Amino acid sequence: MEPLLSVRSLRVEATSSVGTIVAVDxxxxxxxxxxxxxxxxxxxxxxxxxxxxxLGLTERNxxxxxxxxxxxxxxxxxxxxxxxSRLRGRHVGMVFQNASSSLNPLLRxxxxxxxxxxxxxxxxxxxxRATRIEEVISRMGFxxxxxxxxxxxxxxxxGMRQRAAIAIAIVSEPExxxxxxxxxxxxxxxxxxxxxxxxxxxxxxGHSLIYVTHDLLLAAEVCTRMAVMYGGEVVELGPTSxxxxxxxxxxxxxxxRSVPMWAKKAPLVGIDGTPPRVTxxxxxxxxxxxxxxxxxxxxxxxxxxTQTRSDHGSRCIQPEGAPxxxxx
Amino acid sequence: xxxxxxxxxxxxxxxxxxxxxxxLAFFLARAAGDPARNxxxxxxxxxxxxxxxxxxxxxxxxxxxxVNYLGQLGSFDLGxxxxxxxxxxxxxxxxxxxxxxxxxxxxxxxTIVGLPLGVLAALKxxxxxxxxxxxxALFGQSxxxxxxxxxxxxxxAVAWGWLPAGQSGTWQHLVLPAVTLSVLPMARIARLARSxxxxxxxxxxxxxxxxxxxxxxxxxITHALRNAALPVxxxxxxxxxxLLSGAVTxxxxxxxxxxxxxxxxxxxxxxxxxxxxxxxxxxxxxxLINLTVDLLYGIIDPxxxxxxx
Numbered sequence: 313m314e315p316l317l318s319v320r321s322l323r324v325e326a327t328s329s330v331g332t333i334v335a336v337d338x339x340x341x342x343x344x345x346x347x348x349x350x351x352x353x354x355x356x357x358x359x360x361x362x363x364x365x366x367l368g369l370t371e372r373n374x375x376x377x378x379x380x381x382x383x384x385x386x387x388x389x390x391x392x393x394x395x396x397s398r399l400r401g402r403h404v405g406m407v408f409q410n411a412s413s414s415l416n417p418l419l420r421x422x423x424x425x426x427x428x429x430x431x432x433x434x435x436x437x438x439x440x441r442a443t444r445i446e447e448v449i450s451r452m453g454f455x456x457x458x459x460x461x462x463x464x465x466x467x468x469x470x471g472m473r474q475r476a477a478i479a480i481a482i483v484s485e486p487e488x489x490x491x492x493x494x495x496x497x498x499x500x501x502x503x504x505x506x507x508x509x510x511x512x513x514x515x516x517x518g519h520s521l522i523y524v525t526h527d528l529l530l531a532a533e534v535c536t537r538m539a540v541m542y543g544g545e546v547v548e549l550g551p552t553s554x555x556x557x558x559x560x561x562x563x564x565x566x567x568x569r570s571v572p573m574w575a576k577k578a579p580l581v582g583i584d585g586t587p588p589r590v591t592x593x594x595x596x597x598x599x600x601x602x603x604x605x606x607x608x609x610x611x612x613x614x615x616x617x618t619q620t621r622s623d624h625g626s627r628c629i630q631p632e633g634a635p636x637x638x639x640x
Numbered sequence: 641x642x643x644x645x646x647x648x649x650x651x652x653x654x655x656x657x658x659x660x661x662x663x664l665a666f667f668l669a670r671a672a673g674d675p676a677r678n679x680x681x682x683x684x685x686x687x688x689x690x691x692x693x694x695x696x697x698x699x700x701x702x703x704x705x706x707v708n709y710l711g712q713l714g715s716f717d718l719g720x721x722x723x724x725x726x727x728x729x730x731x732x733x734x735x736x737x738x739x740x741x742x743x744x745x746x747x748x749x750x751t752i753v754g755l756p757l758g759v760l761a762a763l764k765x766x767x768x769x770x771x772x773x774x775x776x777a778l779f780g781q782s783x784x785x786x787x788x789x790x791x792x793x794x795x796x797a798v799a800w801g802w803l804p805a806g807q808s809g810t811w812q813h814l815v816l817p818a819v820t821l822s823v824l825p826m827a828r829i830a831r832l833a834r835s836x837x838x839x840x841x842x843x844x845x846x847x848x849x850x851x852x853x854x855x856x857x858x859x860x861i862t863h864a865l866r867n868a869a870l871p872v873x874x875x876x877x878x879x880x881x882x883l884l885s886g887a888v889t890x891x892x893x894x895x896x897x898x899x900x901x902x903x904x905x906x907x908x909x910x911x912x913x914x915x916x917x918x919x920x921x922x923x924x925x926x927x928l929i930n931l932t933v934d935l936l937y938g939i940i941d942p943x944x945x946x947x948x949x
Contacts, residue, residue: 369847401853414848416863428852464942
């Protein structure tokens, strides 16, 4: 099957007064139609920068310095092109972390949805748009969808706002939806409801979904595949069941051991230390300084990606070879 | 209904502000010495002064005077000018159109130049337009208006003879005073538009609007500018109020027959009754403009509109 979205060796750098840091590096990703992929990482791992870069939505001091992106087989970044803005809205919908800051406070939900359709679906008439808006909003599980459409964001509760934000993101039928920590700001019950809704909408309509989160447990419940990011790199990628049951990368293992449900009888273990500041000259594995299994080589050579199965791989010099489950 | 609830507290606030301004006008007019003595001059006899005091009601205790004063205002009576022996209201009405004309034109110039300058500066932060706007803002806020007015007269009226140096009548007469008067509000509007817009452009809902595939023009105009409008509208109201209630310096330099000139003359002639009346009219216009700004707030931002309910 041809991937919907292909990202190859994406590199993103952030420049500030203290120098340049590499926010995202060697980022490879294929998203297939119907895919539900969890992009996991702690804050600062580069996951948000990575997905925002896919739409060219980085902040002023952040630049894509290398890599190529293909959408439906067509190159949209690299080779002298940058058509990333063309993907926005029409092909890729984005749901942000906090709907109270991502919805324009001065415009009604209806207006915000209509703007998206006007910008991306010039083939539609005004009544087509109204019909489409009704259709989408009625699937969001609101008791009174009409009232939501007429409301300003501040007149809705947190959960309702996030649902409205989802409706805005999917109203123009994008093939891919990116949800960036979209439920982190909600309370647990609402979180589960909204998450279920996102997943249902994505799979029902055959859309693909990238779910960006720091919450491994939540991602494991929702996603069919998982990509784990650390220090701007994807360190492990595979089917959720595989990644959870036999992690290849010590960082993934560390994450799993810090989740009470999976630590089982073993004591809960945190990961010592803090993530490194990755400057352009950084050498070796980014996790080496915190890795209990690190050998001298780890901090000297650039670690290549190893594909251990057709659908599971990691960026570690001893994938599966390390005594991951003993000791530590 | 919600509109009434929204405006009711603002109206109450306006009434209180007005009462305070009226009281200040009353007491300040009496703080600068005995008005009767001021009018008659230092060679007047005690009897003459006393007669004048009785004529003006100044012989009564201050609280009584104050109540009389408020009662007079309550029946829309602004009193009589001591110097011109005509109702203050007539004198003010005669000058008001000139002041309004000058204010409106100056505010138009300030907005038409200042607003786009601030917006451009915010959109192109750090580039040439940004520099230009920062320069205009600094220049406009630091230059003394009487000096700028004199320079304009020297260049455009005296040296080149393109425009009249003063007085009123044709549109040419309006150009120099209006431009001079527009400099300060222009600077304030540009500076505030720049800072307010560049702050809004960093908001998540702007990134979010871009992520929705909206055109950059839509993002800037319907999403960013409207959110950045509140502080700019506020400063425009304040500036318009200040100009309307007497652009004393500029009117004086250009001999413009507005309220500012009338006020200057009234002070020179120690016409405390007229000064008081001008201060009252100024305060009322200021309060009315601010009420309009409050009304605009409600139109721009639904969150503010609902605060009343």
